[in-house]
Amino acid sequence: MSGQPYNYDYILKYIIIGDQGVGKSCLLHQFTEKKFMADCPHTIGVEYGTRIIEVAGQRIKLQIWDTAGQERFRAVTRSYYRGSSGAIMVYDITRRQTFNHLEAWLTDATNHASPNTVIFLIGNKSDLEDQRDVPTEEAREFAREHGLHFCEASAKTGENVEDAFLETAKQIYQKIQEGSLELNAADSGVQTRSQRSNQINSSDEPQTPQDKNCSC
Template structure:
């Protein structure tokens, strides 16, 4: 029987509590949004399968709790992550200031070659904005990160962010295998996951690409 996917990528969402990590994940995985805030307890994940360059890529996306008391739990998931998305809230200056701490955690716990991206969430809330886009761009440049402003509520750039992350990982893997297809880390490890509830990504993103990608 043919495999359901060619690659399996493990992604991680990190950042302070309340920045919208869960909302970003649900927008991408289920194309829905709930205004009700429910704090993530420990760690959770969702799966979605997308298509890149004619290949099916299964994304296993882990949503981590931002509270300090869960840090020892969530850091255990850094090591196996192939991509990490750092999220801050443009209406919360502290969540932006804490990104450097989260980057330090990545440097301490994650693989050295992990792909990283900085997401400035809630960019639709300009009336409450405290962090200008230029500030996010400077921070991203400082740490050599991709950068996007997103809105889980309106869907702005959420699809684009995950697709860009997946493409960067795929390019890196293909380079390592001299242009070969999925390697053991990509496809073989995923055979343990049978019922993925995946959602094929034939649809085009309905969000408008408003924010710059570095």
């Protein structure tokens, strides 16, 4: 790839957060690979995926960090909030406990991420309507109260998964256009192609550290 132009204009860093078993890894695989992993193992520490999308005629590379939901990995997860332009916060509509823990996840995001980080709330497993334990309107109201974008989705069927990730990118791009995100700053989670191309001998993979409702 050396010497060849990069085929994207921006890089955006996402982090996926939420309790163990809510389907974070499955959402990542559905978005990046268009497939459902029925026996997806629990994430240990973090996993990583990428995909190039288009927003307003701009090609944008998403670098997506899927974090472990277990409490013992929380310290590791917190180190990934810094420099994230987008956070996908996930709960399981069939397990109320995962919804009840959203306040704690949101507190972590508020304390460790940039104030400009776009947070999108996903109620996963919408295909299991007969097992629902969290009413849609209750989740929508939670999102409204905290200024979050929200929709329910299914990592299994793919319903609304694409829309959630793309809508997050659109909101971030809007912040770029408004000038509220400082491009190439360490904590903005947004990098431009020109900045990336100046990083000689570096790979495309990032280094391990050191009422707003979606219509979907």
